[in-house]
Amino acid sequence: MPSTVVAELRDITIAFPGVKALDGVDLVLRAGEIHALMGENGAGKSTLIKALTGVYAIDSGTVEVGGRPRRFSGTADAQAAGIATVYQEVNLCTNLSVGENVMLGREVRGRLGIDWSATHRAARTALELLGLQIDTRTSLSSHSIAVQQLIAIARATVLESAVLVLDEPTSSLDRSEVEQLFAVVRRMRDTGVAVLFVTHFLDQVYELCDRITVLRNGRRVGEFPTAELPRRELVSTMLGRELARLEAIEDRALAVGAADSTVPVLRVEDLGRKGVIAGASLELRPGEIVGLAGLLGSGRTELARLLYGADRPDAGHAEVHGRPARLSSPRAALAHRIAFSSEDRRSEGIIPDLSVRENLVLAVQAQRGWARPLSRTQQDAIVERYMTSLGVQPPMPARSSATCRAATSRRCSWAAGSPRIPSSSSWTSPPAASTSVRRRRSSVRSRTSRPAASRCCSSRRSSRRSCASRSASTCCKTGISSPKSSTRRTSTWMTSSP
């Protein structure tokens, strides 16, 4: 069917200091079509979306919407040009009501200013189209994240745009909500809207999308009609590797978990926090890597944070090496030599303006207290050890960590945890009680299994990468284990405890 081009990005290049995030990428969106944007994490999907929605300025290339060249200097510009966006993180105002969030900037105005009953009526209509029966006068914050996501989508529908960008909108929705959303997206497509859909779930791509653009390493690999690109080929196109090699990894995966004789390094029972997790149990044994599975919002990150004391658990108890332990704060967890690498490295992992050295030794220094500073020699020893073992390049400890490439600073933040932890006390995050996950084996990429300091890693990115090769309905979390600097690679998936 010959459909008109609504938006066209040509030869887009965006560079960040030290890296080209996008390199000459093209993207064509057609009216009445749902277009999937695929690629591994870091392929440049988000950057491309931000270029389209006016968040980033482009270095070179052209953006045309509705046949006219555009130069967006902000999100408002893009919206005015008819591009509505729903972001992965809910970007609404929790201090306002549901109806206001849907209609903000589009309120129905009467003679005496905003006509609130008409505004709320319009909001209610938009929500009902999504199958949501919500009192629009309730506070946004009184609704769950999933509902807030649907509200954000309702907002996008109100804008009556020519282009609808959905940046991983389904990651926090359950199956029935996804169905509702898809129905709405299809309806919008049928009215002639061009939809750009970004997701990690391959099933959803094949269920919904008409066309796929694949990005890899900031370049466009190609644009394919969905019908002409089988699933396996899509995966290998995204990864840029032979399928056979990917399958070989599967064969290497090990069955672990039989070694029940050892005392668990960490054991928690019914660990929970009101309104977050309803009580989860798990055991971690020396030398083990445990993957944590569950969708976003299932409680995997939240449980990892409880284990580290980043959030204070209010139920259950924990044992470290068989002895009861209170993991009430990061400090307490660190004292038990439990470390943590946040999924949000920039805001939770590093201290940007401090040097790499200061970042590396921070946790150790914090344990010692301010009155007993580490000497320069001690600092250098720690820095030296972790710079080499984590492969931090370039080895410039005096450099401000804010100026480092992000990958480097990630490694710094990893090491910054607690370098003195003996390698035996390794453990990772377990699955949350609320998730239902198929039993699965997974491979741990070699990068994450470097002999690093033992960490609880709840990295969403690394997990996505390792599951990109399989049906994406499950995602995993990986942790690192490093028995005496050997690079033993073990991994296991735990099924969820009921």
Added chain:
Amino acid sequence: MTAPAATGAPRLGGRGRSVRYRLNAWLPVLATCVILVLMLGAGQAVFGDFVSPRLLSSLFDNNPFLIVLAVGMTFVILTGGIDLSVGSVIAFSGLLGAQLFAAGWPAAAVLPLMVLSGTLIGAVVGVMVAFFDIQPFIASLAGMFLARGLAYVTSLKALPIHNDALNWLLGTSWGVGDWTTTPGVLLSLLLVAIAFWVFHYTRFGRTVYAVGGNEQSARLMGLAVTRTVFLVYLISGTCAGIAGVLFASYTQSGNPLAGLGMELQAIAAVVIGGTILTGGSGYVIGSLFGVLVYGLIQISITYMSVDSWWTYIVIGVMLLLFVVFQRAIAARRRR
């Protein structure tokens, strides 16, 4: 917050939930009202003849300029900002008026210029905050220096003002029996009403709340954040200019030391009125009540004929109570 169980329910939030939401939002304002009533009750119980039309009238008559300042400050604080320049603007505006009146200018020209002098300072602060991302505290500090300095440049000493139009504002008394009011008070109440309308019935007003709630989201929602932030300081400056006119009328003079610390009084009134300093929550009506509470404390302390410094302490304690109260509400909401 991320309770997965809640997502499946098709119908969310009944009537009760929306009522509770609005009640929660108005709770701090209600608390201020209750405190006001309790203070009046306590005064009545202790002094016998405390609550009278005269007292209630003077609550307004003594502080019309503070009401106007608080209105402007509410705009700023709701976006999560702060404006320290307003007190100095009163001095600048007053002295400018005094000089122009002395030079024989007509009131029809002088009064708008006095207001515009505040708008000008507000614009300077607004440009710094909105376009240059300078912290509101510092930007308005610069505005405060600028206005105070310009006041001194205008005149080094206090100047009397003799102008009928200016005197009329607060010098005329209208009333029935002991209930009295002045044109200036009515003007300040009119401004409160206009502000309420702007906040709740215009897109600009809603954007103010959105920016205060989550500036990042507001930007991504395509709202004109930069323009809104700029306008908010412009409004605050303009209100300060109007307050300058009222203060000049109140004191019948311009004084380089006028309005010293008055920005803090305005902030205190807004906070006591239930507006949260991080922005996004509060009502301009609350700020009016905040000024009344402030005025009542001042009057009670004169009434009790204890020393004036108790005002500071009582206001300080009052602020503490409100801030802790707000913290508690915020903490409860998060859970």
Added chain:
Amino acid sequence: MIALRILRHRLFWPIVALVLLVAINTLSRPSFLSITIKHGALYGSSIDILRNSSQLMLVALGMTLVIATRGIDLSVGAVLAVAGAVSLTYIEASPEPGSVGTVTVAVALGLLVTLVLGAWNGFLVSVVRIQPIIATLLLMFAGRGIAMLITKGQITTVTSAPYAEFASGVILGLPVAFLIAVVVVAIVGLLVRRTALGVLMEAVGINPEASRLAGVQSRGIIWSVYAISGLLAGMAGILYSSNIMAADANNAGLNIEVDAILAVVIGGTSLAGGKFSIAGTVIGVLIIQTLTTSITFLGIPPAVTPVFKAVVVIVICLMQSRRVRGLLAVRRRPVAPSVPGTAAIDASAAVSK
């Protein structure tokens, strides 16, 4: 390369400003830099600047630490007034106002009270978690009331030779007040830089959440920073009251918080917290004091000072502003500030491939 590094050093512009100010003063009146010795004490405009800057120096020092943790302390002026009120009221009430013992107790008492007031601020900020501006605003309001309560609203004047020494005394030809400031700056400098306190403060100031996850006990650090700020304001209060030998609850330390914040900012410490420079603050204080002095010195009416300060603040803020820096550096940046972290993660992911 070296020239560039000097140019990039964050103390470069403050120092240039200070040198410029001194140069202008010296050119317009060559006696500005001359120092004479009378009765074993040094005299001269520069010595006056040093002596007069001591109060601001102490307050700004505390402010530097508070600002490093992403806070602010508005109450220093009021706390300063309280210290003077407490000490002088005690001396006035004591039978022997002139004895060293009385003065020692008076000073200790004054400092103790201000330490408690500072700790109160710290409590509100670190435990109750009230925004620093608000938490200290409370004491800014109530503090002066407390000071007046102590002095009963009077301006308490006393005669006590030992107490007067703080402001007017001379040791080795230098004013005692200046020496006190130097010693305190040195002690605090050693305290924060020779221990890990400074780095931990910066960590808390730059990224409180990451610091918490790294096990930094921010509560104790923030608490002590406000306590120190209170104590230093108290010392400044002793110097102030010793200077006029009167406890003036209304005017003592009026607007000193503003000058102190200004000095810290001029010295290159960002109000957003994080990396701080005590040396920068010292230079900032000297700039402000020299500016104030030179305005009188150059025959400009002192009333115009606020305009000068406004210009200084605006220029410095604009220099620090991202937009202006972006214009100067011609480096690309997002049109709108991105969702925190996402840009970085995108970039990082691309790199880590």
